[in-house]
Amino acid sequence: MKEHTPTAAAGNTPAATDKFSRYQVFIVAILAILQFTIILDFIVLSPLGAQLIQELAITPQQFGWVVSAYAFSAGASGLLAAGFADRFDRKKLLLVFYSGFILGTLLCGLAPDYFSLLIARIVTGIFGGVIGSISFAIITDLFPLQMRGRVMGFVQMAFAVSQVMGIPLSLYLANLWGWHAPFLLLVGVSVLVAAAVILYMKPIDAHLKLQTESKAVWRLVRVVSNRHYLKGFGAxxxxxxxxxxxxPxxxxxxVYNLGISLExxxxxxxxTGLCAMVAGPLAxxxxxxxxxxxxxxxGSVISxxxxxxxxxxxxxxLWLVLLLNVVMFIGITSRMVSATALMSAVPDPADRGAYMSIQSSVQQVSGGLATMAAGLIVVQSPGGALQHYDVVGYVVITTTLVTMFSVLAIDRLVQRKVAAAAVAGATV
Known part of the structure; x- marks a missing residue:
């Protein structure tokens, strides 16, 4: 298959007819599988909640700490990693953090009590929280802007696959062999993924020639003070x-408001997961x-x-609830895939790793705060029904409207960068 030569002039143009080389297909596939392991490790705890609370004899509040420990440690590590994310070969950096993630997942699979599991989740978050940003930096390095939508669509399909295949399989294993089993299986899959990266991924180090600062702190300060980057973080x-x-x-x-049974x-x-698997690549x-x-x-309008x-x-x-969930996920998936692909063009090549790390940190922390805010709004009645969920919906609609203007400003920024790059014969 013919190798693709990136051309910045294509930028955000509508006609993207570029073909993927075999190596690019491998990169997309391995990053998608890698994201699958990261996402499944993060979301598998929720369906295991009832079993964990019973077997470890913990309270729902303690279980909440186990879940949130990953998010907050991931947010902190993303910010700390920003200072040195662009100073190493991205393949080596990916392997270092993925090895730490595998270790943390193994500790989860071996944890005998609540405290050990809490520590294991912190370790997993420290390493796993940075991997997504490294993956997106690799995509931005290896694929031109006019191909990134398709790449992001396939890579982000990992969430849907984990929902359709990962969670049911994990619950089956947990019921068969205990709650440790899903984590141990995930370790085995992750080791195979790491081996594939070691054997077949080429070094990704072109960005090293563009580095200027020698100290991580100055790099971090420069990135977080860039007004264009701040637009991306805000979005x-x-x-x-x-x-x-x-x-959440x-x-x-x-179940309690719409009358759908647990079965x-x-x-x-x-x-909805199956539909999202189709919607991601299509978007x-x-x-x-x-x-x-x-x-x-x-996608925002539909949402x-x-x-x-x-x-x-x-x-x-049931048919109405299914239909609305499918359409809502299509809208949300379209928003996330297109926005992620667009914002990948915001950072300069020398800052991609730092920018993606901070972006990942901001996403983790803001997501945790959003969940806390929703928890302050909704109230559960004695019968189980949620009150004020409509208020949460109105808040989400409002933020979606604001986001449309925010992303529009980013789109115009990217178009200017693409035009300037085309004149200079560079890539975005």
Whole structure:
């Protein structure tokens, strides 16, 4: 297959006909599988909650600390990693943090008590929280802007795959051999992924020639004080708000407010996950062909309409709940894929690792704060139904509207960068 030569002039143009080389296909596949392991490790704790609370004899509040420990340690490590993220070969950096992630997951699989599990989740978060940013920096280094929508669509499909395949398999193993089993299986899969990276991924070090600062602290200060980068960080805060406010209470709202039984709940996750697996790559392809902001705009419109209707529903038939969940996930997926691809062009090549690390940190922390804010808004009645979930929906709609203007400013910034790069014969 013919190798692709990046051309900055194509930038954000609608006609993206570039073909992937075999090596690029490998990179997309290995990063998608790698993201699958990271995401599954993060989300598998929630469905294991009932079993963990019983077997470890802990309170729901203690379980909440186990879940949040990963997010906050990931946010802190992302910020700390920003100072040196661009000073190493990205392949080596990826392997170092992925090895730490595997160690943390192994500690989870061997944890005998609550305290050991809490420490293991902190270790896993410290290493796992940075891997996503390294992966996105690799994508930005190896793929030109007009191909990144498709790449992001496939890589972010990992969330849907973990929901459709990972969670059911993890629950099956947990019921068969105990809650440690999913983590130990994940260790085995991750070791194979690491071996593939070692054997087949080439060094990614072109950015090293562009480095100027010798001290990590000055690099961090320069990146966080760049006004263009601040626009990207602000957009990430707003993007994280929507999903992290709605999702933690979605299953409770579905069961107690919409009248869907616990037996029917897995079907909703399965169907929406399958649709998201299709929607991710499709949204990526459309964002490359039609323009990234255009796909983001219509994804936002779809999300706002469905969220406004969904959050005000009462008892509803299963088919309607399924339909609304599918359409809502299509809108949210379209927003995330197109926005991630667009914002990958914000940092300069020398700052990509630092920018992505800070962006990951901002996303983790803002997501945690959004979940806390939603918890302050909703109230559960004695019968189990959630009150004020409609207020959460209105907050998400408002932040979505603001995000549309924020991402529009980023789109115009990227277009100017693409035009300037085309004149200079450089890449974005």
């Amino acid at each position: 990430i805060v707003l993007l994280a708000t929507g999903g992290f406010m709605l999702m 209470f979605a299953s409770t709202f579905t 029917q709940l897995p079907m909703i996750y399965m169907v 990526g392809k459309l964002s490359d062909q039609l323009g990234k902001y255009k796909v983001f705009f219509w 706002m309409v469905v969220i406004g209707f969904y959050c005000n529903l009462g008892p509803s038939p």
